[in-house]
Amino acid sequence: MQVLIVTIRSRDWVLIGILSLLFSVLLSLVCYFLVDEMPSHGFMFGSILGLTLFVCAFLFTTTLNQHILPLLHKRYWLMIAGISSFFSGFLGTIFSYFLSQALHVKLLSKFESNVILFSFFIGLLTCVVAFLLYQFVVVTYAKEYQEKLLMSSRLKSLERQLNPHFLFNALNSMTELLHIDTQKAENALLSLCDFLRFSMKENARIRLQEELENVERYIFIENIRFNHAIFLETSIDSKFYEYLVPKFSIQLIVENAIKHGYNAKPLHILIKATMGESLILTISNDGKPIQTKQFGIGLSNLEERLTLLSKGRLSLIKSEPTTFTITLKELT
DSSP states (O other): OOOOOOOOOHHHHHHHHHHHHHHHHHHHHHHHHHTTOOHHHHHHHHHHHHHHHHHHHHHHHHHIIIIIGGGSOGGGHHHHHHHHHHHHHHHHHHHHHHHHHHTTOOOOHHHHHTHHHHHHHHHHHHHHHHHHHHHHHHHHHHHHHHHHHHHHHHHHHHHHHTOHHHHHHHHHHHHHHHTTOHHHHHHHHHHHHHHHHHHTOOOSEEEHHHHHHHHHHHHHHHHHHTTTOEEEEEEOOGGGTTSEEETTHHHHHHHHHHHHHOOSSOEEEEEEEEESSSEEEEEEEOSSOOSOSSOOHHHHHHHHHHHHHHSOEEEEEEETTEEEEEEESOOO
């Protein structure tokens, strides 16, 4: 699963600052209390520590987000963020030591004689707190992020409905068909209406049976233009029909197969379903082999929707014959 990209806004930094102060003050008060020192000194040192930790965290995070993370692959982001969190706590503690001395704040003798050790310990604690804060931010924004992605998906669906190229080809083919077979032209027009009506549905996930029916409509419409050279075969047990899949998931891969795989020869598309720990949908075609293993915009969007909506993934199994699998872990 990809790292969820979140934006730390001003109000989040305020919350982080408050949590940093509370964490530092409480920790200091406990330590000063245990050695019978005045709580006021503990409060002062805790406030200084919380302030320096917050400033270091802000500077490290800002530098990381703006100048370092954009240069690295996403798989390294959490590791680098963890290292950054450690040094925020480590350096923040050392800075608090010198700042406390400059302000004549009474320090614990154990702390003064073991500043590096205590800084290392605070650095580790900061890592743990940063991880918990990250999880909090993820939970806070996951729904918002998902809704944004779903809205983007709906917009892409609308673009597909109103795609001038697709509509022009379909309507032009139907116009020509009118002079040959009026009944077939009428059936084709009804299929196009059903396809567009299906596209307008607001559901992010639909039954597998509905997705397959829409794929059949799409191929029926495209076959008018390709002179019935596209052949669809499905090998799916009806017991899988009620499982939910992201809308346009299979259809997008079929569309991709026709767009990039058709080579003026009959194109055979096979869709299969198997069940193990997850439902696995396999979509293959015998057209031109795929040229690149990197996903374009459409497949990348599908991959992310699968992750968020069904805890699944999209995989290119082999290039010849071109074979994709959709793994769905959340089926209800």
